[in-house]
Amino acid sequence: MAIVFWTCFGYLVGGIPFAYLIGRLFVHRDIRQVADGNPGAANVIRSGGWGTGMLAVILEILKGFLPVYLARQNGLTEWELLPVALAPILGHATQPFLGFHGGKALAASGGAWLALIGWWVFLVYASLTVPVLLIQREHAWAAFSGLFALLYYAAFVLDATWLTVFAALNILIIAYTHRRELRHAPSLRPWLSHLLAARRS
Numbered sequence: 443m444a445i446v447f448w449t450c451f452g453y454l455v456g457g458i459p460f461a462y463l464i465g466r467l468f469v470h471r472d473i474r475q476v477a478d479g480n481p482g483a484a485n486v487i488r489s490g491g492w493g494t495g496m497l498a499v500i501l502e503i504l505k506g507f508l509p510v511y512l513a514r515q516n517g518l519t520e521w522e523l524l525p526v527a528l529a530p531i532l533g534h535a536t537q538p539f540l541g542f543h544g545g546k547a548l549a550a551s552g553g554a555w556l557a558l559i560g561w562w563v564f565l566v567y568a569s570l571t572v573p574v575l576l577i578q579r580e581h582a583w584a585a586f587s588g589l590f591a592l593l594y595y596a597a598f599v600l601d602a603t604w605l606t607v608f609a610a611l612n613i614l615i616i617a618y619t620h621r622r623e624l625r626h627a628p629s630l631r632p633w634l635s636h637l638l639a640a641r642r643s
Contacts (some may be wrong), residue, residue, distance in 0.1 A: 444518060449525045452509030456533020456550055459540050460501035461486050468494045474543070478622075481537060482545040499549055506530045506553025514557065520604045527554040527608055528615075535619050546619045548585055551612055555592060558605065566595045577634050582623030589613045 462481045465473035469490035476485040483502050487495030513526045534550040536542055555563040571588035575581070589612060596605040617624065630638075 444513075444516065445522050445525060448509060448513040448516070448518060449529045452513075452526050452529030453533040454538075455505045455509050456530025457536065457538045458505060458533075459537060459545075460505060461498040461545070462540060464494060464498045464501070465489060468497075474540075480545050481540055481543070482534075482547075483549055484546075502534070502549030503553040503556065505534070506550035506555075507557045508553075510554050510557035520602070523558070524604055524608050527558060528611060530554060531612065531615055535615055544619065547615060551589075551616065554612075558608075559595075559600070562595075563592065566591050574628075576631065578628040578630050580623065580626060580628050582620045582626075583628045586613075586616060586620055586624065589616055 459481050461483045462473055465471055465486050469486065471489050473485040473489055474481050476489045478485070483495055483498035486498040509530050510523060510527050513523060518526060531547045531550045531554060535544040535547040537544040552563060552567070555567075559566075567588040569588075570591035571584050574587040575584035578584070589609065593606065593609040593613060596602055596609045
């Protein structure tokens with residue numbers, strides 16, 4: 443029953459549209475009408491600037507972090523945490539309080555990972571995201587690639603099967619939420635294109 447409770451709690455918390463609410467309260471705008479229509483923190487940054495946007499980012503991370511942290515504090519471990527960790531990510535990806543028009547779920551994913559492995563999540567994630575962003579311009583591909591670094595970390599550094607399964611499922615969810623962006627092939631940065639062209643000549 444504890445697993446069911448924390449999973450349901452995680453889904454409901456994950457479904458709270460903090461970024462949308464902040465957009466309404468502080469920017470006085472429906473962020474779903476900005477850029478890609480995503481009800482996430484990125485569109486708060488685009489419409490309200492970094493100050494308001496960072497508040498949205500923190501709250502979006504917290505809604506992934508809090509259910510997993512509380513479940514761990516109440517005795518859930520390893521495989522018991524798997525559905526709890528996925529729940530806020532799915533909550534944000536489906537957005538039950540916004541007519542099931544979901545968001546990208548990256549911040550919620552980061553929060554769940556933060557509760558599972560601590561601050562290492564940011565270093566591991568950046569270890570692949572930053573190099574990919576340096577060589578190509580599609581942010582979705584860079585964001586997506588960082589999850590593979592977390593998959594490697596779970597499988598080969600921590601050697602935790604349950605965490606590896608969580609990483610794989612997280613990748614599938616993020617691939618779905620970014621499906622439109624990932625249809626576009628990565629576009630190389632000009633400096634790399636020029637370098638490759640120079641070597642061919």
